[in-house]
Amino acid sequence: MSDNKATLTVGDKSWEFPVQSGSIGPDVIDIGALYKETGMFTYDPGFTSTASCQSDITYIDGDEGTLLYRGYPIDQLAEKGDFLETCYLLLYGHLPTKAEKLDFDTRVTRHTMVHEQMSKFYTGYRRDSHPMAVMVGIVGALSAFYHDSTDISDPHQRMVATLRLVAKMPTMAAMAYKYSIGQPFVYPRNDLGYAGNFLHMCFSVPAEEYKVNPILARAMDRIFILHADHEQNASTSTVRLAGSSGANPFGCIAAGIACLWGPAHGGANEAALNMLHEIGTVDRVEEYVAKAKDKDDPFRLMGFGHRVYKNYDPRARIMQKTCHEVLNELGIENDPTLEVAMELEKIALNDQYFVEKKLYPNIDFYSGITLRALGFPADMFTVLFAVARSVGWIAQWKEMVEDPSQRIGRPRQLFTGATQRDYVNISER
Ligand code: SDX
Numbered sequence: 001m002s003d004n005k006a007t008l009t010v011g012d013k014s015w016e017f018p019v020q021s022g023s024i025g026p027d028v029i030d031i032g033a034l035y036k037e038t039g040m041f042t043y044d045p046g047f048t049s050t051a052s053c054q055s056d057i058t059y060i061d062g063d064e065g066t067l068l069y070r071g072y073p074i075d076q077l078a079e080k081g082d083f084l085e086t087c088y089l090l091l092y093g094h095l096p097t098k099a100e101k102l103d104f105d106t107r108v109t110r111h112t113m114v115h116e117q118m119s120k121f122y123t124g125y126r127r128d129s130h131p132m133a134v135m136v137g138i139v140g141a142l143s144a145f146y147h148d149s150t151d152i153s154d155p156h157q158r159m160v161a162t163l164r165l166v167a168k169m170p171t172m173a174a175m176a177y178k179y180s181i182g183q184p185f186v187y188p189r190n191d192l193g194y195a196g197n198f199l200h201m202c203f204s205v206p207a208e209e210y211k212v213n214p215i216l217a218r219a220m221d222r223i224f225i226l227h228a229d230h231e232q233n234a235s236t237s238t239v240r241l242a243g244s245s246g247a248n249p250f251g252c253i254a255a256g257i258a259c260l261w262g263p264a265h266g267g268a269n270e271a272a273l274n275m276l277h278e279i280g281t282v283d284r285v286e287e288y289v290a291k292a293k294d295k296d297d298p299f300r301l302m303g304f305g306h307r308v309y310k311n312y313d314p315r316a317r318i319m320q321k322t323c324h325e326v327l328n329e330l331g332i333e334n335d336p337t338l339e340v341a342m343e344l345e346k347i348a349l350n351d352q353y354f355v356e357k358k359l360y361p362n363i364d365f366y367s368g369i370t371l372r373a374l375g376f377p378a379d380m381f382t383v384l385f386a387v388a389r390s391v392g393w394i395a396q397w398k399e400m401v402e403d404p405s406q407r408i409g410r411p412r413q414l415f416t417g418a419t420q421r422d423y424v425n426i427s428e429r
Helices: 034-038 074-080 083-092 098-109 118-123 131-145 155-180 194-203 214-227 234-243 249-260 268-279 282-293 314-329 336-349 352-356 364-374 378-401
Strands: 005-010 013-020 058-061 066-069
Touching (some): 005 034, 013 034, 066 074, 066 083, 066 314, 074 083, 074 214, 074 314, 083 098, 083 155, 083 378, 098 155, 118 131, 118 155, 131 155, 131 249, 131 378, 155 194, 155 249, 214 314, 214 364, 214 378, 234 249, 234 378, 268 282, 268 364, 268 378, 282 336, 314 364, 336 352, 336 364, 364 378
Antiparallel strands (some): 005 013, 058 066
């Protein structure tokens, strides 16, 4: 810990608080003793200036447009690795050796099936339920099936819960999709890779053989890598806060899924594609850019802007490249939605409003076009985001549970409501 201090002066009183430095990134002022010493709270709605925890997992530099998973740049992992290697890295902190990778892949592969009774949960939903509503319920229900991995103080059971989640999320997501289109569930296959198995469970039908397209499987795998973790975003913070009470890990992940669903967060990929469809043609882009700039118009460019990135989201660049690869492989030329997206990006990146507010395309801007081309309906996009982000959530949950200084999260408030007053009988009101 560095010996530099921050001094807080209020009126004629001053207090000192320790300043801590990480390995990279902004220093922090440790205000753990602030209330005890000053009788005051800090106030930071939206946590724009608040570090909620110490973590070794993911680092983002919003100004530089940098994203590192355990120190490795996202572009190198996306180009050179695969998703299960990224899962191992996020969970254990180092890239696996060949033997470690084979062991991890095998263990994940052998946990991909779900308890046969799980399929009964799906039939309780209307067929037209949003798949994210289904996933919140189904993942939460895992805690009902796996009592044996709810003792979070047991490292072995934490590891089993971790493996079960990484392995079963694609199976449960594919089942949610199949249920929504009235097709039979497809069991996972141990001879397929993680992403290929997922495409197979989503798109194969009993009536004919399904061959996994390796280019599309690689694109799917890369999309999972890009979405795997992202520091203390809203859904990860939700998982950490839920986990801080000692709750069941599957229940915590279900809470993360519920938070991710919001259009300001993981729901933006579905909202971005719907927005591009609403714009429809290149000649209407200007009209929508004007709407996004109009303070009186609630419309925002979905897939644009980010709380941390005040530069281009490094994932968006890779997502755009993957989008072109998928469209080329599928022979989709002059896709009108892609043309609208590229025109929108060109105009926005040169418009003073977006430049001044440092609003750039984020990962959700191109993911929708890519996922639709892969065959997914828009309401499945955030489900795919949840499949990928599950490993980030469980890695952050594991780090929190294993942190000896961890306590239950319990923020305070600035109270602006009525001060104490006496009850008035209804006859006197
Ligand atoms: C994800 O946190 C993460 O890491 C999330 C994520 C992850 O991997 O976990 O990266 C995934 O959630 C990406 C973001 C997906 N969301 C969207 O694309 C929805 C559209 N974007 C916005 O709603 C917004 O940019 C947020 C929510 C992403 C960020 O919001 P902030 O940081 O609270 O910023 P803000 O709302 O205070 O906006 C700052 C200014 C405002 O104008 P002023 O009030 O200062 O005049 O920029 C404007 C906003 O009106 N603005 C936009 C805009 N985003 C912000 N104006 C038009 N279009 C937009 N998209």
